[in-house]
Amino acid sequence: MHQPNNYTQAVTCALGLAAALATSAPAWAQARYPVTAAQRATAEQTAAKGIPEAELAANAPDTYVVKRGDTLWGISGMYLKRPWRWPELWGMNMQAIANPHLIYPGQTLYLERNNGMARLSTSRNGSTDVLRLSPRTRAESLSDLALPTLKPHLIEPFLVEPIIVDADTLEHAPRVVATTEERVLMASGDKAYVRGDPAKPLLRAPGEPRRFQIYRNATALKDPVTGEILGYEAQYLGKADLLRGEGLEESADDKGGVQADYVPATVQITSVKEEIRAGDRLLPAPARAFTSYTPHAPQVPIDARVVSIYGSSPVAYAGQNQVVAINRGIHDGMVPGQVLQILTKGERIVDKTDPERATIKLPSERNGLAMVFRTFDRVSYALLLQINTGVRVGDRLTNPTN
Structure with a gap:
């Protein structure tokens, strides 16, 4: 994975946190993480370059016409080895993560490659992409037509249920x-x-x-x-x-x-x-919010734990497409759309090969990905996007890596 230099990391970290807080955190938090004009310009310039071609999925298409039923996460996986790098491929500045470009059925996506870098856009060679909408008998806002982040049935019930x-x-x-x-x-x-x-x-x-x-x-x-x-x-x-x-x-x-x-x-x-x-x-009942947020990696270090598995019936393990609560919230820089890596909690076992029968702790292992979709002051809810084994209370969530 491409590693930016220390200055770029610091700029991106500060700017990402400020952008995250700008839409969901209280005023005190916005004031606590100021971003200078120079820092913002540097980060936006970096984002506009796209990502190294090596980060593209093996069969990433040069053009793709968006269809009904597509999702941002699905298209991210089509183009990228690491779908959470979607904002970089799309060339979003950090401010746009909280207010992403809207992608609609009927649009054509173009993959541009230049000097080893890749970007995605809805126009080719600077031309304007015209969005053609089919005739309808009733008015619809563009936000209603925009692609959801995930299949609606996976996440919509949880957008208002947990409280x-x-x-x-x-x-x-x-x-x-x-x-x-x-x-x-x-x-x-x-x-x-x-x-x-x-x-x-x-x-x-x-x-x-x-x-x-x-x-x-x-x-x-x-x-x-x-x-x-x-x-x-x-x-x-x-x-x-x-x-x-x-x-x-x-x-x-x-x-x-x-x-x-x-x-x-x-x-x-x-x-x-x-x-x-x-x-x-x-x-x-809370007002229904527009939920086509962009999947992206957190721009600040995250070290969270699973607090509970959502649901009225207690279970020991959560499976794919289930929801977990984690011990980080708005005050910790959490915003909807952040993708986190799940690590299993390593077991403590007795080393039977040791004459002293010493107790050792097995290492934590990568177990998949989760995406934050609803945040409160000190707690967030995340959907388990893909996992290898069941997730339990105490499992760790961190920034995604290779």
């Missing part, structure tokens, strides 16, 4: 108290009654949330190295829409007077991953 909260968030969230037909377990299409916190009732007023996600059991996520609690992961159950807010309802009492009774809010359960019951909690 990290503090210790008190679920305790004070609106809770399911009953159903319309006194069912113990609720399914999609059922109506349920929900009671909010007295200080913040659940109202169907302008500006108030109308769509919610339903959760249970905020489980502490502990750093496998330090034992520190990084946050609480809530178990996702399903979705619900608010039909009627909670409030008071007046009715006649036995003495001919009028009494005001509390009436809970009414929601309709619109989808269910697991059965819902009284006591489960509602949190406002």
